[in-house]
Amino acid sequence: MSTEIMERINKILENELSERHSYFQLKYFVIGKEPTLQGKMWQCIRELRSRKDSLDSTEIQNHELNDKKELIDIKIEKNNMILKSIENLPLGGNWMQESMESSPDN
Numbered sequence: 001m002s003t004e005i006m007e008r009i010n011k012i013l014e015n016e017l018s019e020r021h022s023y024f025q026l027k028y029f030v031i032g033k034e035p036t037l038q039g040k041m042w043q044c045i046r047e048l049r050s051r052k053d054s055l056d057s058t059e060i061q062n063h064e065l066n067d068k069k070e071l072i073d074i075k076i077e078k079n080n081m082i083l084k085s086i087e088n089l090p091l092g093g094n095w096m097q098e099s100m101e102s103s104p105d106n
Contacts, residue, residue, distance in 0.1 A: 030043065030047065031043050031044060031047075
């Protein structure tokens with residue numbers, strides 16, 4: 001894809017597009033389609049419940065992602081500790097024998 005097209009796409013997407021119903025849609029199609037006030041009230045409650053469920057789902061996903069991030073951070077820290085311990089090993093052919101001689105058990 002050309003860079004000109006990508007620049008146009010990015011420019012269009014810079015503006016936040018609302019993914020909610022417009023006032024017109026709410027008035028005439030979502031709430032307004034109900035013939036009685038009680039029906040309109042229940043439709044409002046259903047719409048609120050739907051949005052709350054969506055927010056709850058997003059919050060759960062956020063917590064799960066934070067947990068995964070923490071697990072990855074722990075693995076990185078563990079690998080860094082292993083790497084440091086490997087870097088501190090003495091170089092040379094007798095490093096195994098030297099490490100055994102210097103151990104407190106001998």
